Amino acid sequence: GQSLEQPSEVTAVEGAIVQINCTYQTSGFYGLSWYQQHDGGAPTFLSYNALDGLEETGRFSSFLSRSDSYGYLLLQELQMKDSASYFCAVRVESGNTPLVFGKGTRLSVIA
Amino acid sequence: DADVTQTPRNRITKTGKRIMLECSQTKGHDRMYWYRQDPGLGLRLIYYSFDVKDINKGEISDGYSVSRQAQAKFSLSLESAIPNQTALYFCATGTARQETQYFGPGTRLLVL
Numbered sequence: 001g002q003s004l005e006q007p008s009e010v011t012a013v014e015g016a017i018v019q020i021n022c023t024y025q026t027s028g029f030y031g032l033s034w035y036q037q038h039d040g041g042a043p044t045f046l047s048y049n050a051l052d053g054l055e056e057t058g059r060f061s062s063f064l065s066r067s068d069s070y071g072y073l074l075l076q077e078l079q080m081k082d083s084a085s086y087f088c089a090v091r092v093e094s095g096n097t098p099l100v101f102g103k104g105t106r107l108s109v110i111a
Numbered sequence: 112d113a114d115v116t117q118t119p120r121n122r123i124t125k126t127g128k129r130i131m132l133e134c135s136q137t138k139g140h141d142r143m144y145w146y147r148q149d150p151g152l153g154l155r156l157i158y159y160s161f162d163v164k165d166i167n168k169g170e171i172s173d174g175y176s177v178s179r180q181a182q183a184k185f186s187l188s189l190e191s192a193i194p195n196q197t198a199l200y201f202c203a204t205g206t207a208r209q210e211t212q213y214f215g216p217g218t219r220l221l222v223l
Contacts, residue, residue, distance in 0.1 A: 031210060033210055033211075042201060042214035042215060042217055043154065043212075045212065045213075048210040048211070087153060087154065098144060098156050099212065101155075103151060
């Protein structure tokens with residue numbers, strides 16, 4: 001089967017930096033995605049890594065190490081509006097396969 | 112207007128009833144998905160379709176069926192609803208070339 005592990009909850013202070021980790025054990029791997037979901041809302045795409053290294057998009061960065069089957073989402077200069085659930089997702093095969101999602105990490109940003 | 116719409120947004124039904132959840136998209140995507148979300152369990156795939164004539168079971172398809180009426184429409188049916196099908200249901204779309212999936216606003220279903 002496919003397995004993605006991420007912490008269930010993380011709490012961080014406004015203005016700080018937080019890292020949300022994701023480790024995966026899957027039958028194949030083509031890329032790691034991150035999605036954000038606010039309470040009562042739909043998941044929205046944040047980032048995608050197919051190759052090792054860091055991808056930066058504004059305050060958010062995503063990192064991938066294929067050899068370690070590991071990635072993380074880094075949120076800098078945390079804002080209250082960043083309080084949400086964050087899901088990692090793996091593309092197991094190229095092209096015609098759906099994503100496999102982790103169970104999500106609930107991030108609470110406190111003042 | 113929203114690119115991916117779901118109807119209804121909320122639904123209360125009784126055990127044994129047949130219900131249909133509908134999804135429409137204006138993004139022109141060929142791929143459509145139905146997910147179920149339960150607290151602490153993330154997003155679990157029910158069914159997916161890569162084309163009007165293509166239907167595939169996902170991780171938790173038992174008790175559900177789908178119909179891809181057109182490229183833009185993908186409906187999910189519960190033939191005989193049961194209380195453990197109470198959940199938040201999301202439709203999503205995507206393409207072969209893009210990694211992004213676009214989610215609808217969700218349908219909150221309560222089965223009594």
